[in-house]
Amino acid sequence: MKAMILAAGRGERLRPLTDRVPKPLIDVGGQPLIGHHLRALAAAGLRDVVINVAYRGEQIQRALGDGRRYGLRIVYSLEEPGALDTGGGIAHALPLLGPAPFMLISSDVFSDIDYGALAAARAGAEAHLVLVDNPVHHARGDFGLRGERVVDAAPRLTYAGVGVFAPHWFAGRSEPRFPLAAVLREAIDADAASGEHHRGRWIDVGRPSALAAARQGLSAA
Structure with missing residues (x-):
């Protein structure tokens, strides 16, 4: 299974730190x-x-290169800043x-989500979402x-930003810019989304307090 990492965002809530360094x-x-x-x-x-x-993006490419140092093969999908949103960025990368x-x-x-277990269990998924307890x-x-079916109903959990998706959900759209949501x-409306509740470590590093929590968690480990 291939993986795609979304790394095109501006990181507004972490400014001024992200004025110099992209959030990833x-x-x-x-x-x-x-x-x-x-x-x-x-x-x-x-x-x-x-x-x-x-x-x-050029900073990210220089820092990570072709992925060899990680034991990976990395390729980059290049976008204009702010042009495609999350869903559009995925559609652009489909080739x-x-x-x-x-x-x-x-x-x-x-997070400590087990990517190996996720890939093994959901290799044929139409759409599979990892959900977590709601952050503050x-x-x-x-x-x-x-059960394993994601529904638009309470009680609600939060999408963890991790999942498995079939490409057809993103293909053939008339507008190049659209959100993943x-x-x-x-x-979900098509009753095609399965899900799981991850109860381990998970932090949305989108705010200074969350970044501090992630750093503190590692230093204490």
């Missing part, structure tokens, strides 16, 4: 935030990774991802979970 390269425990995902993917046996880049379901990871999150900043949550809603 912010240091967390002596390595860039995105490096934790790359090491976890390599440890899980995944080898092919697509990373979309836009804001300060690099191929026809099979792929793992999708937001570079913004810091998103107390209302996103979706419900009934629109695809998630379509899959």
